[in-house]
Amino acid sequence: MKLKYHDLIDQTYYFPQEEFTLKDHALQFHGIDLMGLVQEYGSPLKFNYLPKISENIQKAKKWFAEAIEKHQYKATYNYCYCTKSSHFSFVLNEALKNDIHIETSSAVDINIVEKLLESGRLTSDNWVICNGFKRDQYVENIARLMNSGHRRCLPIIDNYEEVSLLKDSIEDKFQVGIRIASEEEPKFEFYTSRLGIGYRDIVPFYKKEIKDDPQVELKMLHFFINTGIRDTAYYWSELIKCLKVYVNLKKICPSLDSLNIGGGFPIKNSLHFTYDYAYMVDEIVNQINLYCENAGVDVPHIFTEFGSFTVGESGGAIYEILYQKHQNDREKWNMIDSSFITTLPDSWAISKRFVMLAINRWNDEYERVLLGGLTCDSDDYYNSEQNLNAIFLPKFKKEKPLYIGFFNTGAYQDTIGGFGGLQHCLIPKPKHILIDKNEKGEIITKLFAPQQNADDFLKILGY
Structure with a gap:
């Protein structure tokens, strides 16, 4: 019987895919070492992979150029x-x-x-x-x-x-x-x-x-x-x-x-x-x-x-699973170190679903869970994949940190969520990382904005 998270993904989808690959039981996104990002910057964090913007623009221009030539x-x-x-x-x-x-x-x-x-x-x-x-x-x-x-x-x-x-x-x-x-x-x-x-x-x-x-x-x-x-x-x-x-x-x-x-x-x-x-x-x-x-x-x-086609697939968010709560004999709540309402507001407002995958521990056994955010709001949760009506992740183990990623989140989420402003329950806005390539094709990263702190909130609130 195949019970590992890697087996689940392999049996459910065609995997690997163009942007998603696996290396040493950890997820890679366009060749980016996501666990390396976590180790360097911590979590929660948001990122934009800038080359994807140009890639999608050039794809669309190519499709139209070919159609224009074909139909004279x-x-x-x-x-x-x-x-x-x-x-x-x-x-x-x-x-x-x-x-x-x-x-x-x-x-x-x-x-x-x-x-x-x-x-x-x-x-x-x-x-x-x-x-x-x-x-x-x-x-x-x-x-x-x-x-x-x-x-x-x-x-x-x-x-x-x-x-x-x-x-x-x-x-x-x-x-x-x-x-x-x-x-x-x-x-x-x-x-x-x-x-x-x-x-x-x-x-x-x-x-x-x-x-x-x-x-x-x-x-x-x-x-x-x-x-x-x-x-x-x-x-x-x-x-x-x-x-x-x-x-x-x-x-x-x-x-x-x-x-x-x-x-x-x-x-x-x-x-x-x-x-x-x-x-x-x-x-x-x-x-x-x-x-x-x-x-x-x-x-x-x-x-x-x-708009979304240009920038959406460049964005992503990474969270750590902080804790697992057993509210009854069936439901396991994995609590992330941020909030869905504030960082992925479309998931709350219009029930939008994003590509969601574990970042690490792909060789571990999996379990069915619900994902909960940190706000004291009953709507701050994420409960299903686009095609599965459920979420499966590597089993929670306190001694083995688990990180998850939401991908193709680059359109609208930051402006709807109020980038740099007040957040629901004053949950801090995550740090924001820009990812690019240099002339040699090597991945380079830089911090665009640090995580909000108490002083940021107090200033906005007039204290």
């Missing part, structure tokens, strides 16, 4: 990074090495753009796509950026008032996009997205507010659905609706030359994860090409806004 598509592809996924400078610095553009969602994003322009990491060749509901400060910042000479700033109109608000602040002629308020999947609690302008209203809105205005020119139609880019009848139906609007607009608006299909590429949330990215890209390019050809209009330049 007569326009370009433009990769944008959705900054709200992670605003950290180390993320933008890595992403911008890859000849990409960025998408913003709020006023402070523009301040970040200005810093990037000052440092030369962004140039006049980079598009800045400005999404989101725009009010005074956001409009003011967009206008300041454009008035300073960055003409590749493209506000995406989200509501009927934004054109006039922008006109009052921008000095010269400028371009805009319009966001479609997509119809949501039937299981959603609402029928139409709150973001953008309805399908039926876009052409009348263009005729009324933009068509005859010498200061404003429509360049882009923006399309995004909450479920992301998936091979479902719903997704293809919504894409065709979007293309119908594009064609109708293109026939009366020669300046319209771009289609933004938003983001939504999924990332790996289980060792069982499968997704044919190349097929989806190929079919999207094919559908746009065919629809425009049949309608007799030029195909648009394609823009995407990948």
